[in-house]
Amino acid sequence: MKYRAVVVGAGPAGIAAVGNLLEQHQTPILWVDDRFDGGRLNRYYRQVPSNTKVKLFVAYFEGLDVFRTIGRTASAPNPIRHLQNLDQEKTCHIAEAADACLALTHGLGRYDGVTMYMGSVSDASQSENGTWTVTIATPESIYTTASAELLVLCTGSSPTTQPLPVLLPQQIGLDDGLNPPVLSQRLPSDTPTTVAVIGASHSAILVLANLSHLVETTHSHLRILWFTRHALRYAEERDGWIFRDNTGLKGTVATWARENLEAGDSPVHQYLQKIETTPESEPTLYRTYLPDCTYVIQAVGYTPNPVPRLTVRGHPVSTLKHIDSTGGFADEHGTTIDGLYGAGIAWPERVVDPEGNVEYAVGLAKFMRYLRRVVPAWTGARESVGMRTGMGSGPGASLHFVLDQKGVESGVSTGMGRLMAG
Numbered sequence: 001m002k003y004r005a006v007v008v009g010a011g012p013a014g015i016a017a018v019g020n021l022l023e024q025h026q027t028p029i030l031w032v033d034d035r036f037d038g039g040r041l042n043r044y045y046r047q048v049p050s051n052t053k054v055k056l057f058v059a060y061f062e063g064l065d066v067f068r069t070i071g072r073t074a075s076a077p078n079p080i081r082h083l084q085n086l087d088q089e090k091t092c093h094i095a096e097a098a099d100a101c102l103a104l105t106h107g108l109g110r111y112d113g114v115t116m117y118m119g120s121v122s123d124a125s126q127s128e129n130g131t132w133t134v135t136i137a138t139p140e141s142i143y144t145t146a147s148a149e150l151l152v153l154c155t156g157s158s159p160t161t162q163p164l165p166v167l168l169p170q171q172i173g174l175d176d177g178l179n180p181p182v183l184s185q186r187l188p189s190d191t192p193t194t195v196a197v198i199g200a201s202h203s204a205i206l207v208l209a210n211l212s213h214l215v216e217t218t219h220s221h222l223r224i225l226w227f228t229r230h231a232l233r234y235a236e237e238r239d240g241w242i243f244r245d246n247t248g249l250k251g252t253v254a255t256w257a258r259e260n261l262e263a264g265d266s267p268v269h270q271y272l273q274k275i276e277t278t279p280e281s282e283p284t285l286y287r288t289y290l291p292d293c294t295y296v297i298q299a300v301g302y303t304p305n306p307v308p309r310l311t312v313r314g315h316p317v318s319t320l321k322h323i324d325s326t327g328g329f330a331d332e333h334g335t336t337i338d339g340l341y342g343a344g345i346a347w348p349e350r351v352v353d354p355e356g357n358v359e360y361a362v363g364l365a366k367f368m369r370y371l372r373r374v375v376p377a378w379t380g381a382r383e384s385v386g387m388r389t390g391m392g393s394g395p396g397a398s399l400h401f402v403l404d405q406k407g408v409e410s411g412v413s414t415g416m417g418r419l420m421a422g
């Protein structure tokens with residue numbers, strides 16, 4: 001079996017990449033993810049209110065013919081239809097979009113051209129003729145390889161943590177801070193506890209709102225120290241476009257911030273202290289305040305997850321530079337790597353608003369818009385590489401097992417030990 005494309009990652013971006021490749025008849029597709037559970041949206045953000053309006057989720061779920069077909073035929077209770085029936089101008093719970101992502105994942109797996117494979121891509125090597133060979137580690141550390149003409153990285157990002165100049169306080173991960181039931185369990189309800197929150201992004205304000213809710217309900221002994229470098233920034237509707245569309249506070253989070261953090265007479269100020277910082281003053285301020293805190297939650301951005309080790313024509317690639325105009329990549333010398341593409345929160349589209357401000361477009365509808373624009377060019381570009389090198393898209397490459405880390409040859413004779421759907 002030869003694959004036209006290997007798509008790594010099954011979060012919202014990987015789902016959209018597989019859908020776009022299917023729509024362009026670029027099959028067979030090998031789709032690899034270590035969980036196939038809808039990515040971080042479903043794994044960590046189900047409890048988070050959405051920052052986008054329902055109509056933007058619907059634009060994603062109706063963005064392709066294949067998605068519309070899945071949406072019409074998903075079994076009841078159909079989460080895609082549920083989103084379509086909500087008030088389109090309002091926001092919703094991320095859980096509602098996450099359930100629809102899961103429905104798409106299952107629906108895509110039923111297409112003949114899509115093979116889902118549970119595992120983690122550890123390495124990808126491109127040969128002289130442009131073919132990628134990827135190595136996939138299954139959860140049982142069985143290693144397999146597969147070959148394809150296109151390699152698409154939709155590998156996502158995780159919360160960034162920065163080193164702090166003090167050992168105390170204990171860190172609570174941002175993912176736990178975004179999940180009220182988990183956060184409630186992590187914090188004692190009957191002893192004085194101070195939580196430091198670093199940052200002023202959408203995620204930081206969500207954490208402050210979650211902590212504030214705990215103070216007002218079950219954790220009256222809780223105090224909050226909020227470290228911020230800048231005043232709160234809100235998304236603003238302009239004439240046909242949105243100022244700070246990707247970086248500003250939106251939806252219920254923006255409302256909560258206005259009513260509680262901005263209002264001078266808000267009761268929140270009885271238990272929340274704001275500390276304004278600059279990059280220069282932070283080490284001193286952290287050394288002064290953090291030792292008296294019990295916990296710290298850093299909400300200082302998201303860093304792309306590690307990508308598979310890449311080798312191109314025998315040379316390891318040490319640095320990847322995303323070329324957002326095409327979704328492609330260049331290596332550390334600035335040389336474009338044929339047949340390698342990326343999308344999603346780790347590799348977003350760079351956008352410039354009418355006032356010249358640069359942002360990176362993150363969100364389901366934006367991933368879809370971007371992929372609809374660039375995927376037709378990927379498939380066209382790769383056709384010409386294939387012609388130049390004499391590679392067709394017919395059979396020839398294969399999926400087979402390689403030695404595992406202990407040097408033991410292992411696997412299942414069909415070569416599809418973790419096959420989920422064909």
Ligand SMILES: Cc1cc2nc3c(=O)[nH]c(=O)nc-3n(C[C@H](O)[C@H](O)[C@H](O)COP(=O)(O)OP(=O)(O)OC[C@H]3O[C@@H](n4cnc5c(N)ncnc54)[C@H](O)[C@@H]3O)c2cc1C
Binds near residue numbers: 014034094156305364
């Ligand atoms: C707090 C928060 C709220 C958000 N709210 C919204 C919202 O309201 N609306 C909206 O549109 N967007 C929202 N987003 C933005 C965005 O839609 C999500 O971050 C989304 O999860 C990004 O999707 P992704 O597919 O790029 O990455 P991910 O969801 O992180 O998926 C990446 C997948 O790749 C897998 N993977 C990684 N490496 C490998 C490998 N080597 N081999 C195999 N699998 C691999 C991972 O396990 C994961 O399943 C929000 C983001 C955050 C942080």
